[in-house]
Amino acid sequence: HAAGDPEAGKAKTQLCAGCHGADGNSVNPLWPNLAGQHPKYLEAQLRAFKSGARKDPTMSPMAATVQDGDIPDIAAYFAAQTVKASAVTASEEVLAEGRKIYLGGIAETRTAACAGCHGPRGQGNGPAGFPALAGQKAQYVAKQLKDFRAGTRATDPNGMMRDVAKRMTDAEIAAVAAYIASL
């Protein structure tokens, strides 16, 4: 379908700005940055919140207010913004463990390398539906991985992320989330 118009989208994101930031960089560790995210991925997630396929007590009621016809413009606006790196408080040791998992996976539990789908620098792959992760808030990333692991987020095509997350411990999740925020 037609690509959205970022200029038209700006006026439709006033409600969103309160949580995700006017430029798509959020100020709360549990609210995701939307800046620079692939527009098709943003559209798919908004539709998932609207349909109830993805649920969150804060975000679901917000998505309910969005008109279907406005979704491409809203996604185009946030996609056109620039993401800023998130603050990282983890130790060098934890960041190194996270980097190892991100780039190489975990051999013992046959956990796939994140970089294989999300790219070596966290840039994602828009056409494939793999979201950008670079600079994303560590707490938000960890929550998503735990939601995939628990099956409470099941928006991933073919269960790709559920298969990855179910192999990971809380400590591995915390380490990879810290590394992602630092990208």
Ligand code: HEM
């Ligand atoms: C998640 C868009 C308003 C809080 C998301 C995501 C999108 C989005 C696309 C998924 C991001 C991803 O998967 O990386 C929007 C739009 C809004 C809006 C277009 C305006 C119509 C708000 C507001 C709040 C909020 C006002 C806070 C009151 C959240 C939270 C999540 C989220 C907490 C993460 C939910 C989870 O943990 O799964 N939003 N948002 N959003 N949004 Fe919004």
Ligand code: HEM
């Ligand atoms: C989504 C992390 C490996 C495919 C996500 C999200 C996170 C994440 C945090 C949610 C992004 C957001 O809400 O903004 C990771 C980590 C990995 C990993 C830490 C390694 C341990 C993979 C692999 C694949 C993959 C190997 C491909 C086989 C996807 C897809 C989505 C996604 C398709 C979007 C799911 C949806 O549409 O809801 N990943 N990922 N990921 N990831 Fe991964």
